[in-house]
Amino acid sequence: MRYLIIEGARQNNLRNISLRLPHNSIIAVTGLSGSGKSSLAFDTIFAEGQWRFIESLSTYARLFLEKLDRPDVDSIRNIRPAIALEQKNPVKGARSTVGTLTEIYDLFRLLYARIARPYCPECGKEIRRWSVDEIITELLGHYNNERVMITFETSAPPEELLKKGFSRIWNGDEIVELGVKGSDSDVQKPAIRDSQTVTGKLAVVVDRAVIKDSPRLTDSLELAYR
Incomplete structure (x- = not known):
């Protein structure tokens, strides 16, 4: 009873094959298109398993179940009730x-x-995910004494960023000053004044610094993480 034994399977394009398949195992049936994978798995094993299961039910219960034709095979032994999932949904x-x-x-x-x-x-x-200490170690190891820009992405409106003390964003080519209409920051040629001017995420500039082992680098990275 440890094996499903198939002898002389000739369903569809199967050519009188015989094999033993162990129960309680995951078995993959592979091969070229037309080699008989579906004929073995669906039209032989599943069809016989379903047929025998339905035969064990009462006559009344069989009226509500569709029974497949028995496969063209000499014998199948130790088969269990079968469930088949179609390849398409x-x-x-x-x-x-x-x-x-x-x-x-x-x-x-x-x-x-x-x-x-x-x-x-x-x-x-x-x-x-990188911790602040890991980032500092990476930067010191590969970019020591180089000048970098530390930024973070956010969807917050410009007005909220200004209230938190952030006044610059990076647009991919240059740093753009945030400004509020009517404020002293107008003299700095602000490019973005309110949330209706921008959509999507902003790259907020936290600091521009030289990579070296200093409290400033640590503080800037921790601020960007918040």
């Missing part, structure tokens, strides 16, 4: 996949969030 809706129907979708999301190691498609480096 004909059901449309929010809960139409195997993952959602079996309620393992959310669990897999948590699993991948914990064990996955994402990489940047641009540079190929691993994406991970």
